[in-house]
Amino acid sequence: MFKVREIDKPLILAMMALVAIGFVMVWSTSYIMAMKRYGNEYFFVRKHLIFITLGFFLFFIAANVEYHLYQRWTYFIFFASLMSLIILIFLPGIGGEAGGARRWIRLGLITFQPSEPAKLAVIIYLSYYLAAKKEKLKSFAVGIVPPMIMSGLITALILKEPDFGTAVSLGAMSIIMMFIAGVRLRYLFSILLAAMPFIYLMVTKVDYRMKRVLVFLDPWRDSGGAGFQLVQSLIAFGAGGIWGVGLGEGKQKLFYLPEAHTDFILSVVGEELGLIGISAVIILYLTILFSGIRIALKAKDLYGRYLAVGITLLIVLQAATNMAVVLALLPTKGLTLPFISYGGTSLVVNMTAMGILLNIYKTGVRSHLSAVSQAGGA
DSSP: OOOGGGSOHHHHHHHHHHHHHHHHHHHHHHHHHHHHHHSOTTHHHHHHHHHHHHHHHHHHHHHHSOTHHHHHTHHHHHHHHHHHHHHHHHSTTTEEEETTEEEEEEETTEEEOTHHHHHHHHHHHHHHHHHHTGGGTTSHHHHTHHHHHHHHHHHHHHHHTTOHHHHHHHHHHHHHHHHHHTOOHHHHHHHHHHHHHHHHHHHHTSHHHHHHHHHHHOGGGGTTTTTHHHHHHHHHHHHHTTTOSOTTOOSTTTTTSTTTTTTTHHHHHHHHHHHHHHHHHHHHHHHHHHHHHHHHHTOSSHHHHHHHHHHHHHHHHHHHHHHHHHTTSSOOOOOOOTTTSSOHHHHHHHHHHHHHHHHHHHHHHHHHHHHHHHHHHO
């Protein structure tokens, strides 16, 4: 259990505030659609409440499990995630398909998205490997080849679903972690340069991805077709102004803005709560960022430091990408807004990751107090 001084209060309050905002906004964005589709206005918000409850349960467990346990189980966690993606993609009848992509495993009443825990599995693996090989990371054979192969396996399977946005996000997160750990910058640049032709082909040779790029460049060119979602998002932000039109009073969620309760939920936040609401959300994510950096710097060991960095990137990088997409600063990628968007697997995994981050903080505080006590005794 925790003592008060072992709790990073800004981190926990920021997460809880984002979850609370998410609950309110999922209700606001989904009740009309839920009534139309399922005849029950509480359909989505009730499921979301179950996800929140499960998320807090796993958050509490993760916060009280010594984080070095994941170090000992690194390869089991990694290969379990790898196998779940293989089953999703290659085993008929298991993967749930939507919009031409197989991203969900359906087992009776249970549905989950394997790519979400896979991201955390990659973070755990990279933290373990980069800490264990710290003195040899300047070597290409050690610093680049093994981590790129392992993270590349997960990334390739996510691309196969296909989920280009998650794959790119995971790749970026992996490279940033390797850079922070001390892998030579020229090696990382060489990997990026080698990947560029493949990224170019994956975008230009796939029709819907190329359309997303063209829409990003000029969404108003086809405002009633491919650019419809992005245009409606921008209209929502414009309508909200500084103060917003009022909670529950937004118009874009009335079947104008697709994915209003998932990927584009921030647009409705902007419409209903205005610039003030958006600013509050950004401040909460910045709080997580600065708390994560502080926890990483005070971590007991390198493994804890890299794990804290990875978890912080998991949340903040995805939040920044989602915000950029809904504001037409990046092409549409299909990434949810952490803690706010409707999406059970994403919410539960992110809350579990926050529990791990809190445990790293607790362990660091106890280590520091122990060192101070020993110094005083001496």
